[in-house]
Amino acid sequence: MEPRISLVTLAVDHLGRSREFYVVGLGWEPAVEAPGVVMIKTGQHLLFSLWDRSEFEEEVGPVARGSGVPPISLAHNVASRDEVDAVLATARSAGASHVSQAVERRWGGYSGYFADPDGYRWEIAWAPGAIEALVLPGHEPQA
Known part of the structure; x- marks a missing residue:
């Protein structure tokens, strides 16, 4: 396997709020938008993905919950x-x-x-x- 990362995905509680922060607040440009996801090109071959937490869990599995900082x-x-x-x-x-x-x-x-x-x-x-x-x-x- 080639040492490369293609996507970094964050499961987010409120996709609209996260989109507002990254796109409007920080000025980043969406490359792909689909129901439940916003993807932003952040490198030559790298996408940064914001994925609605419930849809993320449907595909990936339950997200750990509790106090503290995401790991x-x-x-x-x-x-x-x-x-x-x-x-x-x-x-x-x-x-x-x-x-x-x-x-x-x-x-x-x-x-x-x-x-x-x-x-x-x-x-x-x-x-x-x-x-x-x-x-x-x-x-x-x-x-």
Whole structure:
């Protein structure tokens, strides 16, 4: 099997609310919309999918419920500290819940978190060096 991810799917409680957050609030463009699902192209061969939780459960199976944070985080990497702060501000303006301010990290980068309407955590990160070169197409690593 080739090491590649084609879709990242989040089961959401209210598809309309999630669509509003990502499409209207963050300005992302839907690539595919069908009953119960919105798919957004986020990479050359990658779709980010918002799937109505009840329809997700019909196909995949019951979703674990309970208190705490969903056991997954998503990351959006940018090319500078200033971009981290700007993206966090945009997300909060779109209605994201505050999780943490951006701070210098032990691993050598700078990042902060917000939560989408279903509580999924997004890390907004500047990760200089090898990671930056891997996740930002056409970007040269900074010293």
